[in-house]
Amino acid sequence: MCGIAGLVLRTDETADNADVHRMCQTIVHRGPDDEGIFTQGPVGLGMRRLSIIDVAGGHQPIHNEDKTVWVVFNGEIYNFPDLRRELEARGHCFYTHSDTEVIVHLYEEMGSEFVQKLRGMFAIALYDLGRKVLLLARDRLGKKPLHYAIHRGQLLFGSEIKAILALRPELAQLSGEGLLQYFYFGYITDPHTVFETIHKLPPGHLLEWRDGSLNVRPYWDLPAYGTRGAISEEQCLEELEQQLAEAVRIRMISDVPLGALLSGGSCRGPTVRH
Incomplete structure (x- = not known):
């Protein structure tokens, strides 16, 4: 199953491994096999892993050749063998056999449009040290969960809300809209949650966080019914x-x-x- 968590602080702050570890400890049940943490400057990425692909070598976070792009990833990229062959033909060097590594190299080729090439279920957190940008991406139908919150100029994210609350318990303020939806539908629609300032990243959406500025946009939508015409x-x-x-x-x-x-x-x- 796996789980991811992390944060991007203000530019004058430094992320602490211990804080990311606290976030990861709340989601150990999602990934009992391994924990990985990356921190540099204001950014911290954490991962709890359930090993499926490249059990021995697929430790996360995973980076590109010059360690300027880092990623943590929950899910599975079904077409990663084809993507890997394409990327190797373009000169990219891989150091693992995991599906996760294709993400950083695909990002180098396509920027934020890399998600268009992925076929699978995923929640992705990618940080580009050169551009100082965090990207969060969720698969097209929302099979993998991903939550985020913005608090005092900081962005926190996690596969589960409890990862965010581990560092910022003051964000546990109930949302009237979230509660209403839960009692009415038995479910809370995206991007709402039961907490006022914690949000779900909607399926098929990409979040970009740079210099304290947030941009959330769709990268995919379900094709309209009947656009192919009639078939037998x-x-x-x-x-x-x-x-x-x-x-x-x-x-x-x-x-x-x-x-x-x-x-x-x-x-x-x-x-x-x-």
Whole structure:
């Protein structure tokens, strides 16, 4: 499952490993195998890892060749073998076999547009030391959670809200809107949470934090229904079969044993069959 946490302080402040460790300790249950921390100047990135790909060598945070771009990542990039081959052909040097490392090199090639090339589930925190910018990205359908808060010119983030509250307990101020939604829907819609100043990064969105300025924007939206025109039932079934088979195939990449949980629903049988 994994979990990430971190912060960007004001430019005249210095991030402390102990603070990032405190944040990570609240999400140990998400990643029992390993902890990694990077701090430099005002930025701190933390990671609790559940090892799936490159068990021995995939320790995070991961950096680029000259250690100017750092990333922590929760999730899985299904198309990372193809992306790695493309990046190696462009001259990028890899020091691990993990899917995480393609993120920093893809960022070097494409900047914030790197998320367009990723196929998978992810919550990403990337810091560029040269540009002094933090990027947070969440996968298209929001499978992986990511929360953030801005407090006194500082940005804090975490896979779970408790990571933020570990450092800033004063942010636990209930949100009337969040409570109303919870009691009405049984769920709190993005970007709201049950706390007034803590937000969810919406699915398919990218957050950029630079010099105390926040920019949150969508990088993907669900295509409108019917934009491809009419197709026959036979074509529809054939394409569904192909896409399901491909979706299952790319999710079978793992360096540890894997399996499938059956709930008894109609969707599980076809998935396991493939």
